[in-house]
Amino acid sequence: MVVGAGGAGLYAALTAALEGARVVLVAATPLAQTASYWAQGGLAAALAADDSPDIHRQDTETAGRGAVRRSAANVLVREAPHAVDDLQRLGVRFDADRRGRLALSLEGGHSRRRVAHAGGSATGRRVVRQLSAVVAEDPRITVLEPARAAAAWTVDGRCVGVVLEDGRAIHARASILATGGAAALWSRTTNPPGSLGIGMLLAHDAGAALADLEFVQFHPTAVTGIPGREGFLVTEAIRGEGATLHDARGERFVEELAPRDEVSRAVHQTMREQGVTHVDLDMREVDMAKFPNVVDALRESGLDPATTRIPVAPASHYVMGGVVADLDGATTVPGLYAVGESSCTGLHGANRLASNSLSECFVWGRRAALAGLTETEVPAASLPAPPAAAPIQKPSRATQEALWTYAGIERTREGLEHLLTDPHPLARLVARCALLREETRGSHRRSDFPETDPALDGRHAVVRGEHEPVSEPWI
Structure with a gap:
């Protein structure tokens, strides 16, 4: 099955x-x-x-x-x-x-x-x-x-x-x-x-x-501020073909082909420092014929990437x-x-x-x-009779907002502890794993633990049932 x-x-x-x-x-x-x-x-x-x-x-x-x-x-x-x-x-x-x-x-x-x-x-x-x-x-x-x-x-x-x-x-x-x-x-x-x-x-x-x-990986180039296209992903391959990212002053601020955690963090920091809700993706020099579905989607929303920079900001992309x-x-x-x-x-x-x-x-x-x-x-x-089907628990909008706020690109102990009381079980599990990892590593950034701890190399937060997560080495 x-x-x-x-x-x-x-x-x-x-x-x-x-x-x-x-x-x-x-x-x-x-x-x-x-x-x-x-x-x-x-x-x-x-x-x-x-x-x-x-x-x-x-x-x-x-x-x-x-x-x-x-x-x-x-x-x-x-x-x-x-x-x-x-x-x-x-x-x-x-x-x-x-x-x-x-x-x-x-x-x-x-x-x-x-x-x-x-x-x-x-x-x-x-x-x-x-x-x-x-x-x-x-x-x-x-x-x-x-x-x-x-x-x-x-x-x-x-x-x-x-x-x-x-x-x-x-x-x-x-x-x-x-x-x-x-x-x-x-x-x-x-x-x-x-x-x-x-x-x-x-x-x-x-x-x-x-x-x-x-x-949790946050993709750096998701369309923002465009009704009907909020969160639409502009593929990384477009940056591989020469698209560039620009801040509110029109200046490039990051190596566009760095790993995603670096680029997302740079976008997030630039937005916060400049007090803006997005940065701009310039793909005007890219061969539009290579990315027809992205180009068509943007044009349908009123943005022509051949002539206009595209407003983008990070979005949750992959766990x-x-x-x-x-x-x-x-x-x-x-x-x-x-x-x-x-x-x-x-x-x-x-x-x-x-x-x-x-x-x-x-x-x-x-x-x-x-x-x-x-x-x-x-x-x-x-076999004995199978168990009854339990209703699938879906998150409320409040849970989704809480995860974005407290388990987003930057986390703190106080925010993660707030998530421990969330009604959705997976939100609580995310918080428990994030609290265990008292360091910054890749997509997990703790502002209260800003450095990477070498002692945690190769270790993984593993949770079983209602037990507290434990850090285990995997080879």
């Missing part, structure tokens, strides 16, 4: 089906309308002649600020090129030059051109549409849409399936959570409204460990933390797997390297599907 029909879920379902398994795919929205659909970045993979998996790993570790789990990074950089090849086999057409060679882009934090795109900044749309079409035609995959998972079905500590919001219980040899991230818990976000960490809470309620919830998962996506609950943004393998450390996330979806989607096929099946006849 696969819960979630974004890139990770679709690929996991296809991988299992190709191995001969029968698969149930649970989709909260109709196929091809998931968060992955909106992904403008591409797939990071060492495909160029001047690149290598080792260089890709080094860039990943540099961006992750001493918190990347090296074993996870090694898996990604070794297997990402295969994922690109396999997606092409499944019919995904990546952008290529006139000779048919992949047109690789440069993005922030990368020292080489290694990001494969499809349709310029429409990669997520192209990939998800194609995989959705292949899934829909596969007789071994049953798609339930729209449907939502409400609880893991566990027996004696093992996950044997999932209970849906409407009360249906699906028994499965292995259950894979590919439910996406939690960035929409913050009031200003680039994410669709459904990115609320639902899979994280489902796993937590089933007894699975969560980790690194304090590491590096999630359900603790090993190198095959297995969680701490047997029979339950987590992949993609709902998981936490330690790959991203304290700051995700641009476009590693889509690659992660396909690398771990495949690994989890193959590992799940090795699970021992528990006969349905021997």
